Amino acid sequence: SVNPDLASERQTASFSVEKLTALLDGGTEQTRIRRAVVEAIESDPVFSRENQYFQTQNERYEAAVRKAVHLQKKMHEMGWTENGPEYKYIYRALSGDVAFLLHRVFMRSISVLGSDKQVAKWIPLATQHKLIGSYAQTELGHGTYLQGLETTAVFDTATQEFILNTPKISAMKWWPGDMGRSATHTVVFAQLYIHGKCYGIHPFIVQIRSLQDHSLCPGITAGDIGPKMNFEHIDNGYLLLKNVRIPRENMLSKFCEVRPDGTYVRQGSQKINYFTMTTVRISLISDEVLTPLMKACAIAIRYSVVRRQSKLKPGEQEAKILDYQTQQEKLLPQLAAAYAFHFINDYLQELFNRGYREIQRKNFDMLPELHALSSGFKAVITQHCTAGVEICLRACGGHGYSLLSGLPSLYTKILASCIYEGENTILLLQTARFLIKCFMAASAGQPVPPSVTYLAAVKHGKCPAKNKLDFLNPDIYTEAYQHVAVRLTSNTAAKLQDLIQSGVKKHDAWNQCTVQLVQAAKAHCHYIAVKNFAETVEKLETKAGIQKIMKHLCDLFALHGIFSNTGAFLHDGYTSAAQMDMATASYLDLLAVIRKDAVPLVDAFDFTDKSLNSALGSYDGQVYQRLYEWAQKSPTNQMSPAYERYLKPLLHNTLSKL
């Protein structure tokens, strides 16, 4: 039965939960398909995550491999295909707890970077799992900065082979997933040398393990890089190459080819490849970033209406901790952010689909803007959501610290997203470079892409708000965000110019402004997120209370950003001290309003209990019983050898020796 404290929260929802779920899914049909996939996966015991929190790294890895293999069978049984509508829900249903994710990256890189002949040769082998692929880019010494990679591939005209080497310890491939134990092949990125001349980084298909007995191929040293904060189920690996020879045909050659005589030929435009890399940054947002934050919110908010602590009014029952303003102030802004980023993700997806259509028509005009948006939002969303999950974790007090709450694993998983696919600070600086360029262009009256036209309209007005209700007007706060973004960009641009004019070298000037540049990039993304949320709310149907509650969340998202960064809005007097008090008052008032719908708002995410895998966050709210039951299953509750070996002597005779 459902805990009455949780049941009562659901009775007073101001909107239709089912309708909101459909909105998040993109339609009722999508919801139906998603639920069917989740049901099929969760009812199959092979995919169970029940004992996950008790397993060792070795056990987790083995389970992930077992699931990956079983998934092939399952897909066949269910008639799911890679192009079918079900496919995108499988990963969510598995909570990502499956091996061979890099196998898909291996296949994608061959499809994108390989010649037709290479695609024809390798893709069928990979599809049938005759081989297992990985993708070896990062090295011990280099990550995001690809030009610095040190692995070498030297072309030998005599044998028509490339000779691959790891010339020094920092050149060792490090981190690639599935490479430590599973992969038989990998795409190695290496500096290409022909006749002593370096041609830069190129991709090569290298076999690393025998297809017969899985032993390492000659010249290959590979293994697992050891325990990490999470991803215990993935065998992130190292790879050391010593005079490994591969045929000339193994260099992926859609864009660059080495002819038999050693002639280097460039062909076609790399821009499409560039676009693909940009797309990856956006594609990870939904499953790797938004889902963990939404799950964390669901767990923390449900737990906060079940947990009662201390009294708000003497003589009454202890209060639900969600009734404390401080608890609301921790959790509800995270909930608002989850929705805000869901909608910005929709916006980016649509923009990228449009970009893709343009690029197919050989129109590359949108590329710089898409690149800037994907870099900036990847950084801003991963950072914001990671911090959000950690807040949820700590808001659950002691029990949040138990692995059984589900929160530690959500946190350690999401935080990796701040690093992979481009380190966040570097990505923000890329966005900043685009902003500065556009700002200069706009100032000179030249046309700029749509997302940055606002930079041209520099206004020196003041915030027009007269009372706290004015801060619930999207025009008022969107304008304020715009003002801050323009100010930070234009100030930094001016500072850069000043430095350069005073004789500082360009790169030095850039480094001296990087802290400000990062702030400008963040302000730009924050502005677009607020604006997009407000515009999305405008377009929502007014029925079933959806628009109203989304408007509240939009206001909260915007005002929380102002409240936590008052300096940016007060600076230069755009917002006055009195107005800031109004904004704060509106913000705090909203907490109490959204509080009433908090549980329905997380119910709308529609996570099953198995998917949350949390003793604190299940739908029925039977928190304490579940925590007790799960703890009893812990292997530590079997008799430990520690007693006989150490405790017994300690309790009986150790100290009598003294």
Added chain:
Amino acid sequence: AAAMSVNADLRRERAAATFQPELLTHILDGGPERTRRRKEIEALVLNDPDFQHEDLNFLSRSQRYEQAIRKSSLMVMKLREYGIADPEEIYWFKSFVHRGRPEPLDLHLGMFLPTLLTQATPEQQDRFFMPAWNLEIIGTYAQTEMGHGTHLRGLETTATYDPSTQEFILNSPTVTSIKWWPGGLGKTSNHAIVLAQLYTQGQCKGLHAFIVPIRQLGTHEPLPGITVGDIGPKFGYDEMDNGYLKMDNFRIPRENMLMKYAQVEPDGTYVKPVSDKLTYGTMVFIRSLIVGDSARSLSRACTIAIRYSAVRHQSELKPGEPEPQILDYQTQQYKLFPLLATAYAFHFVGAYIKDTYHRISGDISTGDLSELPELHALTAGLKAFTSWTANAGIEECRMACGGHGYSRCSGIPDIYVTFTPSCTYEGENTVMMLQTARFLMKSYTQVTSGQQVTGMVSYLNDLSRQRIQPQHVAARTVTVRINDPTSLVEAYKSRAARLVESAAKNLQAELNHRKSKEDAWNRTSVDLVRASEAHCHYVIVKLFTAKLAEVSDAAVRAVLTDLCLLYALFGISRNAGDFLQAGILTSAQITQVNQHVKELLAVIRPNAVALVDSFDFHDVHLGSVLGRYDGNVYENMFEWAKKSPLNKTQVHESFHKHLKPMQAKL
């Protein structure tokens, strides 16, 4: 790895330092003699083969518990063998043995024994203390329950007195009343001091402490009526068997209630305790330890991140030149140096609380407790402020190490998971902040009613003088000199005054609107937390600034002054809105502050490695491949990875079990 020479980058960094790191180490330790003694104890542990073991990252939880209990038993023996009895020296010894991690006897040594000393009658001490001292009895302190933590009055365990048998009957009446989390309870202890609601003669007398045997001496099996076990895997604390305890009509003799203060007579008559002020002292002491721990944990993370950033080269700053150390990037400095400054600030705050506590404890015995309420209120807030900041700071350090920071070999994940519970235990941080706020509101009320307040809140006295003027109190013009720490202390003081006053006014406004005091308090609590934070921030800047005058060596003082300025200015930059809104600083001044922060980064840069060397963490204690003193990072990452459990066999068994059959089928 065989002895390797020190990485050239680190050598260069150390040669370029403008001060002698040892001198700064002495200041952190409290004098050269303390440093010498710390290193002596460190050597005793590190050179002892009994304390060696495999890298804990490669062990299962059960194995880590085993290692910990093995080392703990040896530790207790050796401490006595070496005659180490000073609490701080015991702390060092323990910390080197367990490398800064918790251990299963923590609660026995840190809570069970001390509680016997302070709350047991002489008769009880005779019965329990020596056996506990000799570890025939291992005890824990069972306070928190599944349903209640910081809010102690809500605890539900009952101890009902039965005069017919002169026993207490202990019960866990609900699921939520099951004792949950006590360290060492799950597997190690055979006794527990249990906190329960005392019922006698049909009345509830509130929480009292009882000594409860839970396991059979000899077999270690749970006693009838006792259900006890481990609460399962956690984020960290793998070495610790945090446990649960459920009691069903479990009877203990009347004499097992700790009766130095409150008593239950054989007929069930309850005798009230005289005073409970002393418990204040213990809480202050434990919270002061957490402040020190915040400083140390953040220092360890900074040491790792800064050394690694000096060794790691990446990308290009100047076209055509070799890849620069990542520590040369402004964004990297901006992430790490303010944290370095924070670590130093917290060290000095921790030392201050400890000293003040010792000074006041002297007064407790002579009866002068006047300073205790303020210290109690202040330490609650400082505990929360420093642990929140360190918690976030450790994560920033890890992020600053990029991908490799995510590997357990960096050591930072371990520092984080070990440290992060201190935001919750010994008082949940938000609740702590609100305790400080309660004191601030009380002081504010005193001032508005014409009384003077003393101590760290004395700045509130200025408010009454400003009262006649209509504008914000703090809006009086202070000429802030951004190069002068003393002047910045004044700016922080004004900010605290403004936020305390603003919270007080909002609270009053809420009180005028509604009847319930608690409701009004709740509706102002976000403001109240902000006020407490501003107050704590002011105290920290003030204490750091005051410390500068005590430093005699000019070179050390110069570098500490830079750090103090960075700490203060960075705090202003981050909280610019507060200073702008109160009119303490103008937008133009904030721009100058931001600029000066960046200039200070460049000033501190040459001393960064020496400043973390001064923390003087031994490599074994640091437990990080990225933060090694010799900087030979990459070679040792490879060595470390080779020992990973997944690498035990060349071909993993799952190949034969799953991969091969699949490939055969498809």
